[in-house]
Amino acid sequence: MGSLESPISLKRAGSRNERNPFLSRTRSRFSRFLLFNKLDYVQWICTVVVFLFFVVFFQMFLPGSVMDKSPDSLDDKDLVFRELGYLKEMGGLDFGEDITLEPCKLLQKFQSQNKQLNLGSSSALNRSQHRFQYRKPQLALVFADLLVDPQQLLMVTIANALREIGYEIQVYSIEDGPAYDVWQNIGIPVTVLKFNPSGIGVDWLNYNGILVSSLEAKSVFSRALAVRSRQYTSAGQIELVNDWKNVFNRATVVVFPNYALPMIYSTFDTGNYYVIPGSPADAWKGENAMYLYKDNQRASMGYGPNEVLIAIVGSQFMYRGLWLEHALILQALLPLFADFSSDNDSISHPKIIVLSSDSASNYSMAVEKIALNLRYPSGVVKHVAVHGDVDGVLSMTDLVIYGSFLEEPSFPEILIKAMSHGKPIVAPDLSNIRKYVDNRVNGYLFPKENISVLTQIILQMISKGKLSPLALNIASIGRGTVKNMMVQETIEGYAMLLENVLKFPSEVAPPKAVIELPSKLKEEWQWNLFVNLQNSTLEDKSSKFLNNLEEQWNHSQRKKFGSPVAMNDSFSYEIWEEEKKMHIFDTKRRREEQELKDRTDQSRGTWEDVYRNAKRADRARNDLHERDERELERTGQPLCIYEPYFGEGTWPFLHQSSLYRAIGLTGIHVLESLTLRNMYAQWVLQSTKGRRTRMDDVDGPSRLELLKNSYYRDILGEYGAFFAIANRIDHLHKNAWIGFQSWRATARKASLSEVAETSLLGAIEKRKYGDALYFWVRMDKDPRNSLQQDFWSFCDAINAGNCKFAFSETLKTMYGIRTELNSLPPMPEDGGTWSVMQSWALPTKSFLEFVMFSRMFVDALDAQMYDEHHQSGHCYLSFSKDKHCYSRMLELLINVWAYHSARRIVFVNPESGVMQEYHIFKDRRGKMWVKWFALNTLKAMDEDLAEEADSDHSKRRWIWPSTGEVVWQGVLDRERNIRNRQKEKRKQKSKDKQERMRHKHRQKALGKYVKPLPEEDMEISNSTLLTSN
Template sequence: VDDRVNGYFFPKENIKVLTQIILQVISNGKLSPLARNIASIGRETVKNLMVQETVEGYAFLLENVLKLPSEVAPLKAVAELPSKLKEEWQWNLFGDFLNFTLEDRSANFLNKLEEQWNHSRREKFGSLIAVDDSFSYEIWEEEKRTHILDTKRRREEQELKDRTDQPRGTWEDVYRNAKKADRMRNDLHERDERELERIGQPLCIYEPYFGEGTWPFLHQNSLYRGIGLSTKGRRPGMDDVDGPSRLQLLNNPYYRDTLGEYGAFFAIANRIDRLHRNAWIGFQSWRATARKASLSGIAETSLLDAIEKRKYGDALYFWVRMDTDPRNNMQRDFWSFCDAINAGKCKLAFSETLKRMYGLGQDFNSLPPMPEGEGTWSVMQSWALPTKSFLEFVMFSRMFVDALDAQMYDEHYQSGHCYLSFSKDKHCYSRVLELLINVWAYHSARRIVYVNPETGAMQEYHKFKDRRGKMWIKWFSFNTLKVMDEDLAEEADSDHPKRRWLWPSTGEVVWQGVLDRERNLRNRQKETRKQKSKDKLERMRHKHRQKALGKYVKPLPEDIEISNSTTVTSV
């Protein structure tokens, strides 16, 4: 707004300036030509006032509030918005709305209702209704006027109510509300019914989530338990797992976004015996529930029954299929689908990661075979495993993610670009990691069983007889992975490398040296406690006891007569 061009400026403390302005804009009881010119210019200015600030602010708000799935293309930067959208309001989009007031909507509704009512009555009573038409119109006209007046009155009352300061209540009310909040808060940390029921179950399915927008897609029965990937946006009154408190890496926004739901695997596996005591563990993405692909009650019962009876033994149960995924309309095979959702670079990323992970030469270009004719694969991180097998999978995943991060971190952290996406992508690794469970389960000789999420019917895919000669058993065996894990743990514990290294931050660092050190520490603490006990007994044995200074004699009561006393009688 420019002073004296499309408006007037005046200090609110100086009334004289305002008086001078009024004298300038009013001449002979009418607006002066100067005032009319300024008003005309100001009208155009006001029509597009605060456009850029509002558009950029709203775009920034959406960018920070919306948490889109990893497969969705990221939002454009605010600077890339067309200049036309930031210079003037798009009033043409609001034309119909501005011309259609509340009174008009009410009148149109009543007119339509009147026409329908009259039409139905004419069909029913014929010409008899014509006599009452004038009377009906008068009633409806009065009803419309009454309705419009009531609408205006309610609107004015609502506006006045919003402008009026609400009473805060007395101190007694504040104290009473505070006491009520304290009672409602679970200060005693008592176990709720869901937690008690979960203890006796063979399976617990964790649902990773981030933000309040995912709450409607999370389950609340005892079979499921949420795990929040952030300290914010936690569900009130639920015994959800706090992911960042179990794994400090999730406090880093970069890795929380990059790993996505995979960070929940590392958080649960870190000192798992303190949290998860069930024989089996499962995960289900909230996106599966949003797509109506989550387990039904019948499927849950079927899965629990198969686990309790050990129908398939050490198996991977999954219930979201790759061949029905909306991203796989072309019905691609495993590696082609992985390429399709990772900018055509999935196979390259896998190959380079395996080279770095196993220390192979640059001439190695093979990929673990993933045959397609024997069945489909799991997507969207919705599966169940024995807890022991899950820990083995996490051990493999930690090394894989570390090798993947080592080759992508620098470019992705600095520019936001990685070759697994065509544009800037905060969830760079998540789509590759989404399919990693299939590679590990197939080549570590786990049975792969599909559970129909609606009926609970089960079907085993990729049977062992069809895998002969195709599995990389030596690469994915527990002994191989355990040796690699201990080598990394020894390096992290002994050498303390100064380079940026992700692996130690993804879980526990355990090798034989750590176990020996902990055992020696326990032995020293035990010896210290024994020595303290001996010293205490020795002090008690040689404790100096002071002799008594005298002997206390209890006096006789006054009301008891002494037997040797005599009575003197006067004569």
């Protein structure tokens, strides 16, 4: 669902020493000698040799003949078990007791946060909060496809139960499939997402929680990505690993179905792993096993069709004493071979397969050595290392013995697989096994303290070379048991997790407790919905998806580095190192060239060239003067609608036409003092993170410094765009009317259609309603207002019941009211509606008046809320820690201002463009607080604040000066005086220049200029000279 931190981690118990886990046990003199005498490496090797000698020595006391089943031989075996137990007490043998699976504190962390929230949510004003429960909590389930697989069965079962306790669920899928009908049959709507060039258009903020059930949109139920992550690391594909880590980190919780997967995926662990055991995947495979596995599986591994195959399995966790447990199980199975007399050649010996996840060759050698010392016939015992096809090996065995004595936190997954294949199981009576297995009903149990009972069980199960009828019947019952095993734990686990993770707004009714869920929904998976679809072929979709992803990533790397050579395997670390060296060298060279350039004299050209270059640089530096085709088209229109947005996820909801212009509210990244390979380079990257490229979007933080503060950027929300546009509006907005539209209105399909846009522009040009507020997202259609509440009741519902109090206190602070008079402006209940979601249009002049009022209102509201909210994150307008705090109250502020400032309020149907005026003037008489909202009153208050800000330079925290321009008569006079002084200074410079020109020294001519004769005259004169001579 979101992010999961393994609720359980594999670590040694805190009271044990990790290197020597036997230090805290009762030690013999020999063990204390080994411990307290600091032995060197050679002495430790000698100690190990002595230990192995003792093991071989005790094997001499084992029964000498596998055919002997007399009472004396059983007594000898008990002696061996006692001797092995003695070795265990010495610390040399380890049954895994020092391995402790400690649950992570993730769930406890959420629970403690909820407790702190309940204690501190009332804030410093000790305000009580109320939950109105107008609508159900919304959940979205996201799938990569709707193919029929165990994951669909799991999620259908969980969704059906969650819906019963009060959740409302919507399913999204990237691709369609047969499971579409399954969801429709249970009444849950399904939407198949369609890609468009700008992305997928879904407003995920409509949902209180999102459960993503796929890597490619696949649950992390397989080991595919975990295995590949090691390949990525070894191949130097660090960026790909980091990308996956970011994907895992974005989730609040990442849920795994068993306790081994979180450790396998430890590369991506960011502290949000969680485990909810239980899945129908193994039972699903068992149902289809008959079609997948045939007798030729035995032949491929060298076993005959009539041979009895016994599988010894163990814990999914590896620990040092595992080989000892296998040795004890093999020892207990020896008497079984007494039934297979050497003179009876018609029945072959049973075969034993030791399954483990340890693929090391030395473990196979250890198993063979144990079998040899126990005097098993050659070829009877075989070790098989299984990583993937465990079901293939289990399907061809006859019975399965669980040979681990480690208490695991849930029922062993390997036993679920065995039972789903219809194999009788034998296991120690551990608590988590005994919870689901009844001895001699659906399985066999033996006490781990008395392993000789295992021998008796095996002799009862196998008779004359085949399983007894009782064992077959128990296997059949076990298969039915495992089909619906752990359903209750899974459903309760998800319900409890959602209860602790999700934070519901005040208008949302919390779900019922999971104990109120009908028992029939917790007893079995919803197999009945998949009866006709269950035999569908399962594909390895995760591997296919990862292959495509790696191919795309490698292609992007080739494109990035301009390499024409195909990168079949991976990203080359050497190429990256070379790229960094070249970048460092170029940076150093450019710096040196710039320094040399600054030290040399350069021709600056004429003064005209200098002025021209300075103006060109100023225009290039100032975005406000950049004009593209959309801006040129927008110039002649009466209206411009701005669309505030936060980050890349909102891009699909932004319009491209010239009527609209987006304003980005994401922050500016500054990266300074980056040191690479002992080379110091100072980079200042004013990057446009989350902003669209090649678009004329307005950069909100660059227009208003306050929006560079993440606290105010979050708490103001789209109101920050109002302040940013109004600040020096003449430099940006050239239209007579201005509008705003939330990207969420587009996601909700409530934005203006082309017909409505034409209708709105026509009404504006004709001044049909004059100075009016046009809006197109109405309050009575808002999902938060399903009960059609009046204005103040709706405001209270979405603000924990404290909207009216906060509004009243803010107006008192804003206007300086000290009495107990009612300061809550009345909003009529006349059957009309109001604007929500900040989607409206106003004359630009009226918009500036509204911003003037809003700046003072926000300043007074922030003074009331800041201390408590900034320190603790609590706000009495919300039940949970909420970084948006009073943004929901600001969403409705436009209605209060428009009503009491005597603006006409007109609704524009976003589809048809039909207009309807609400709250007409004749019904408002005697109800409007005109004096409070009059322009003269607001302007006088604004000037007083500006004068205070201009004259008082104290360091007290005050946000009003940061929300826009500070203008009053004193500022205007000062600016006029500055302009006059500059004008006088320019005049004086001009006069001085003229005076210098009049009195400048003029140099006399050095001689008289004599014009040379033409060439013809020169020739005549030359010829005359020659004649005379």
